[in-house]
Amino acid sequence: xxxxxxxxxxxxxxxxxxxxxxxxxxxxxxxxxxxxxxxxxxxxxxxxxxxxxxxxxxxxxxxxxxxxxxxxxxxxxxxxxxxxxxxxxxxxxxxxxxxxxxxxxxxxxxxxxxxxxxxxxxxx
Numbered sequence: 001x002x003x004x005x006x007x008x009x010x011x012x013x014x015x016x017x018x019x020x021x022x023x024x025x026x027x028x029x030x031x032x033x034x035x036x037x038x039x040x041x042x043x044x045x046x047x048x049x050x051x052x053x054x055x056x057x058x059x060x061x062x063x064x065x066x067x068x069x070x071x072x073x074x075x076x077x078x079x080x081x082x083x084x085x086x087x088x089x090x091x092x093x094x095x096x097x098x099x100x101x102x103x104x105x106x107x108x109x110x111x112x113x114x115x116x117x118x119x120x121x122x123x124x
Contacts, residue, residue, distance in 0.1 A: 002026035002113050004096050009118030012086055016122070020081040022096030022115055030054075030074040032112070033102040036081045038092035038120075045108065048094070049081060052102035059105070063089070086122045093117040 008020040020036070035050040049070040051058045058070050067086075072079040079096055095117040104110035 004098065004113055004115035006094065006096055006115045006118040009094060009120045011121045011123065013124050014087060014122055016086050017082070017084045018086065018120060020083065020094055020096075020118060020120075022079045022081075024077045024079070024098065024113075027098070027113065029077040029098075032098040032100060033105055034070075034072060034079040035097050035099065035105045035111075036070060036079075036094060037097060038090075038094045039117075040089075040092040043092075046092070047106055050102065050105035051079065057102060083120070086120075088122045090120060091122050092120060094120050 003025045005023045012018050031053055033052050036048040038046050038048050047061055048064055049060045049068055051070045051072055055072045067084050069082040096115045097111040098113040099105055099110045
């Protein structure tokens with residue numbers, strides 16, 4: 001059974017940090033590109049960050065560039081999102097997703113697997 005399980009969300013004050021993790025199982029994690037996406041209440045999906053299968057290429061959405069860092073550990077079948085300098089507008093459900101090709105990460109139809117998401121709330 002394929003699983004993507006996110007963890008690490010929670011309530012944090014503006015300016016704070018969180019590290020999200022996404023543990024994968026049931027497929028060859030090291031062969032897949034991975035993304036973090038988020039959805040705020042009443043809004044559509046926003047692509048936050050992506051990383052290729054080997055970890056050498058990454059991209060970030062303009063709203064998080066310079067504050068968030070994506071990484072992966074293929075030995076642990078896990079992708080991470082380090083989030084610093086958090087803002088109230090970062091409040092959303094964050095999900096990870098797996099696609100076969102890095103070049104297709106911005107295409108919502110390209111993803112084979114999705115996680116359930118973890119809530120991140122930035123508030124004082």
